[in-house]
Amino acid sequence: KQEVTQIPAALSVPEGENLVLNCSFTDSAIYNLQWFRQDPGKGLTSLLLIQSSQREQTSGRLNASLDKSSGRSTLYIAASQPGDSATYLCAVNRDAESHLFFGTGTRLTVIP
Amino acid sequence: DVKVTQSSRYLVKRTGEKVFLECVQDMDHENMFWYRQDPGLGLRLIYFSYDVKMKEKGDIPEGYSVSREKKERFSLILESASTNQTSMYLCASTTGQGGNEKLFFGSGTQLSVL
Numbered sequence: 684k685q686e687v688t689q690i691p692a693a694l695s696v697p698e699g700e701n702l703v704l705n706c707s708f709t710d711s712a713i714y715n716l717q718w719f720r721q722d723p724g725k726g727l728t729s730l731l732l733i734q735s736s737q738r739e740q741t742s743g744r745l746n747a748s749l750d751k752s753s754g755r756s757t758l759y760i761a762a763s764q765p766g767d768s769a770t771y772l773c774a775v776n777r778d779a780e781s782h783l784f785f786g787t788g789t790r791l792t793v794i795p
Numbered sequence: 796d797v798k799v800t801q802s803s804r805y806l807v808k809r810t811g812e813k814v815f816l817e818c819v820q821d822m823d824h825e826n827m828f829w830y831r832q833d834p835g836l837g838l839r840l841i842y843f844s845y846d847v848k849m850k851e852k853g854d855i856p857e858g859y860s861v862s863r864e865k866k867e868r869f870s871l872i873l874e875s876a877s878t879n880q881t882s883m884y885l886c887a888s889t890t891g892q893g894g895n896e897k898l899f900f901g902s903g904t905q906l907s908v909l
Binding site: 687717719724725726727728729732772774782783785786787788 | 799828830835836837838840843853883885887896897898899900901902903905
């Protein structure tokens with residue numbers, strides 16, 4: 684069974700810093716990987732989706748990379764802002780028909 | 796924008812009650828999912844549905860059932876609520892065409908069973 688791990692569980696950085704969030708998965712035979720953001724007490728918002736044939740995706744200040752062979756993905760956030768404070772989760776699926784397996788997330792706090 | 800609406804934001808129920816959690820999406824998505832989220836355990840899939848009147852068990856279906864009579868609506872039913880079902884419940888949907896579409900979530904229902 685696929686297991687998705689995100690370390691660290693929590694991270695605090697001063698405003699303006701660039702930062703990297705990590706995600707690892709045990710089964711490299713994935714179909715795609717998604718990064719989500721979750722604000723406290725709210726649902727999840729999809730930020731980026733990387734197909735297994737891709738190595739990275741970018742949206743604004745966010746850049747997600749994927750290394751399938753090593754079972755790793757990173758989410759890079761440039762010039763962090765207090766509004767980036769949230770929990771970030773990654774999730775993978777095995778094929779087009781299967782559901783997502785989620786990590787437990789990294790809680791990010793950006794200090795003004 | 797896709798909208799996934801969960802009928803209740805907070806819900807308090809007593810042990811043994813039958814509980815209905817409703818989810819409606821407005822983008823004609825084929826696939827709908829129910830997850831629960833618990834601290835330290837992350838999101839775990841309860842049930843999902845790829846079409847009307849179709850349902851599949853997820854990783855933790857025990858104590859739950861679902862209903863999908865219309866494409867836009869996916870209901871989660873707790874037949875006899877227990878305290879260990881206190882959790883945040885999240886509904887999600889996607890088009891499911893090719894498996895490379897983003898998953899859209901509702902705002903969640905925080906259920907407390909006393």
